[in-house]
Amino acid sequence: MTLEARNRPVPHGVPSGLGALSVSDLNKNFVIGGAPRPVLENINLTVKPGEFVSIVGASGCGKSTLLRLIVGLDADYSGDIRLDGERVATTSLDRGIVFQDHRLFPWMTLEQNIELALLNTDTPKARRAQIVAEHIALVNLQGFEKAYPHQLSGGMAQRAAIARALVTEPKVLLLDEPLGALDALTRVHVQNELQRIWMAQRSTMLMVTHDVEEALYLGDRVVVMAPNPGRIRRIVEVDLPHPRDRAAPLLHRLKDEILAELTAAPAAPANLVRLPGREER
Amino acid sequence: MSALLSQRWARVAIGLVVPALFLGWWQAQATGGASALAFAPLDSIAATFVELAGNGSLLADMLATLSRSLSGLLVGGTLGIAIGVAMAVWRPLDRVLGPALQAIRQVPMIGWLPLVGLWFGTGQGAELIVVCLSAFFPVLLSTYEGVAHVERRYLEVGRIYGFTPLQRFRLILFPAAMPLILTGMTQGLAFAWIASIATEIVMGAGSGLGVTMQLAQTQQRMDVILVAIIVTAAIGFAINHLFLRLRRHLLRWQAAPL
Amino acid sequence: MASAALSIPPSVGTGNGRPLLSALLAPVGLIALWQVACLSGVFPSQVLVPPSDVARALWSLAESGDLQRHVGESMFRLGVGFVIGSVAGLVFGATIALSRLAEAALAPFFLALWQVPVIAFVPMLVIFLGIDERFKIVIVALAAFFPVALATFDGVRGVPKRWFEVARVYRTRLPDLVWRILLPAALPAVLTGLRVALTRAWIVLVAAELLAADSGIGQMMEMGRQMFRIDVVLAGVVVSGVIGFALDAAAKAVERRATRWRRA
Numbered sequence: 004m005t006l007e008a009r010n011r012p013v014p015h016g017v018p019s020g021l022g023a024l025s026v027s028d029l030n031k032n033f034v035i036g037g038a039p040r041p042v043l044e045n046i047n048l049t050v051k052p053g054e055f056v057s058i059v060g061a062s063g064c065g066k067s068t069l070l071r072l073i074v075g076l077d078a079d080y081s082g083d084i085r086l087d088g089e090r091v092a093t094t095s096l097d098r099g100i101v102f103q104d105h106r107l108f109p110w111m112t113l114e115q116n117i118e119l120a121l122l123n124t125d126t127p128k129a130r131r132a133q134i135v136a137e138h139i140a141l142v143n144l145q146g147f148e149k150a151y152p153h154q155l156s157g158g159m160a161q162r163a164a165i166a167r168a169l170v171t172e173p174k175v176l177l178l179d180e181p182l183g184a185l186d187a188l189t190r191v192h193v194q195n196e197l198q199r200i201w202m203a204q205r206s207t208m209l210m211v212t213h214d215v216e217e218a219l220y221l222g223d224r225v226v227v228m229a230p231n232p233g234r235i236r237r238i239v240e241v242d243l244p245h246p247r248d249r250a251a252p253l254l255h256r257l258k259d260e261i262l263a264e265l266t267a268a269p270a271a272p273a274n275l276v277r278l279p280g281r282e283e284r
Numbered sequence: 285m286s287a288l289l290s291q292r293w294a295r296v297a298i299g300l301v302v303p304a305l306f307l308g309w310w311q312a313q314a315t316g317g318a319s320a321l322a323f324a325p326l327d328s329i330a331a332t333f334v335e336l337a338g339n340g341s342l343l344a345d346m347l348a349t350l351s352r353s354l355s356g357l358l359v360g361g362t363l364g365i366a367i368g369v370a371m372a373v374w375r376p377l378d379r380v381l382g383p384a385l386q387a388i389r390q391v392p393m394i395g396w397l398p399l400v401g402l403w404f405g406t407g408q409g410a411e412l413i414v415v416c417l418s419a420f421f422p423v424l425l426s427t428y429e430g431v432a433h434v435e436r437r438y439l440e441v442g443r444i445y446g447f448t449p450l451q452r453f454r455l456i457l458f459p460a461a462m463p464l465i466l467t468g469m470t471q472g473l474a475f476a477w478i479a480s481i482a483t484e485i486v487m488g489a490g491s492g493l494g495v496t497m498q499l500a501q502t503q504q505r506m507d508v509i510l511v512a513i514i515v516t517a518a519i520g521f522a523i524n525h526l527f528l529r530l531r532r533h534l535l536r537w538q539a540a541p542l
Numbered sequence: 543m544a545s546a547a548l549s550i551p552p553s554v555g556t557g558n559g560r561p562l563l564s565a566l567l568a569p570v571g572l573i574a575l576w577q578v579a580c581l582s583g584v585f586p587s588q589v590l591v592p593p594s595d596v597a598r599a600l601w602s603l604a605e606s607g608d609l610q611r612h613v614g615e616s617m618f619r620l621g622v623g624f625v626i627g628s629v630a631g632l633v634f635g636a637t638i639a640l641s642r643l644a645e646a647a648l649a650p651f652f653l654a655l656w657q658v659p660v661i662a663f664v665p666m667l668v669i670f671l672g673i674d675e676r677f678k679i680v681i682v683a684l685a686a687f688f689p690v691a692l693a694t695f696d697g698v699r700g701v702p703k704r705w706f707e708v709a710r711v712y713r714t715r716l717p718d719l720v721w722r723i724l725l726p727a728a729l730p731a732v733l734t735g736l737r738v739a740l741t742r743a744w745i746v747l748v749a750a751e752l753l754a755a756d757s758g759i760g761q762m763m764e765m766g767r768q769m770f771r772i773d774v775v776l777a778g779v780v781v782s783g784v785i786g787f788a789l790d791a792a793a794k795a796v797e798r799r800a801t802r803w804r805r806a
Binding site (some may be wrong): 289294295298299301302303306319322383384385390391392393394395396397398399401402403405470477478481482484493494497498500501504506509510512513516517518520521524 | 569572642643645647648650651654655657658659662663664666668669670697744745748749753760764765766767770772775776778779782784785790
């Protein structure tokens, strides 16, 4: 992390003291074939303003569903989700989200994609172009303002999606496996960018990932989830200063611990077929 | 052989063989064959072309058929987009109108001509209505498909940024459906063009390439018919090409040219 | 211009595969509405007649044998012309797909002719052939020829080269190559082409019969128009629509059945 990056100026104000997220006794079922299947069970989580919380877990532990509930795309749950004390019922510009697929509109340029986030805010039209430019600079995409998404690489498109999510200054930014579709090298690069942006803006961020190392590298706390039904196994505190050092021994120790938990070998399924080995013929 | 064929000049030369043979055969038939009266010698075709181009009737016919097709596309296409969008966005409308439209669609477009003729007389009005109908259906169907199948993930982005229904239509539904809408418009244009010629031949009202062809047939003027056919092919090709260019421009945001 | 893309699957009005009963409800309701509207005198009889009149016209035409005669003649022309045109199209399409020389020699002329709407050939063919059966069969054959030729070309050309390479590795003999690889691989495209050709052929036939015929559904409609018998015209509309629908549905069923392996 270069000195210059650390001292990059913060665009148009930092949200302060806002963005406290609380999830209490959250339960969600999907109805599959007529029978209700629990997807999330007794989720209790508090996120402090300005905190970066990572969520890890195997597939099927409902991580993405949890984010969709928090962002308001799904309102069918029992329990309580509150942002700064107010109950979450539907989508709102207070809660932004970055998806695994960048979801930039293919028919709009980069600029237009980011600007559309400001459509329904009360930002004066005159200011919008400037705000968009600031955020394009924030994610290091200067020069690509007029590019169409198909002309951007995966990493660039994802950074653009991050810029779009940040431009409304949401109280909470949710990230649903944002780097899952990127190759390993790009992933490291964008992780660094994400950390830099977070350090500069200090907005509350909640990120779901299947990459334990990434979760530990970026997060103040790591929520480890178990599947079937999705529930919180434990929450790990990562007490290291930012910017993080990837080689820090604590990170690796925690990673080994969490991985061991997540990959604990389950008992062999009852219907496992035993094929005769060559030796037995 | 394939080495030879990879040369452009060779392919062009080979491609000219069959047409040349055909023209040779035609000329032979016209100047001494059994039914020479039916065929027209090549020079008379050329002379007729010059004559019709010179006295302006060829241009008048071209413009008449073109304007009929384009008006039909404009009216039928606009209606098709409007109703297609409406039916995709309000499902109850789809359930009410859908079966009726499907039923109308089963009748060959040209089959509506006698009925329309009874209602509106056998003038150009009847022709235009059938042309509009021909353009309407492809546009309706593709617009419906396009709008109804806009990817949910883009609509979710709209929800996240609090889009109003109008914004949702203008910024998501319409652009996302555009590739299919344009496909429908291309097909609609083709159908409108064909329907223009067809209704002109059948009804023979006003002027147009089809009218001229039909008239020439009653007068046994094969040379006029051939001039009309060649012009029809040329214009059809040109419009198709132009439309393709327009499509590429409107869809320049797509990754691969479609 | 006549080379417009093959048709887009219409899911309009299907309501996502609702049971047959509710699917029939709307059309039946519409017919009922039509009947009531006419009986109430909203439409003068020159404009619209009630479905009961149309049914009566159909009945009397059937009784006198005229309906069967017209339908029979139309179907005969369609059948013969379609078979001739399709076979020619299959052979032509396969030839230019398999031989680069044939493609270079024949494709330009073919594509030039493809630009002309088939209906535009009618006046020319009338001069050559008159308005007898030959003319109608030829025009139907022409209408079927182009889509089938194009679809066959696409189908055969589109067989992935990889499959031929696999065949070579296993040293497949030529008959097996054609029967077990080429044909099944090209079949979906060819069947779609045949279906489109059938629809186009039917449309062109009705148009040709409107224009120049002494029998057939198209001619029945034109005569009805000339005698101001709107019930006869509507009867013709209904019959041609039903036939068109039946042809399309039958073709789709064949297509689905033969390409089961694809959707698996």
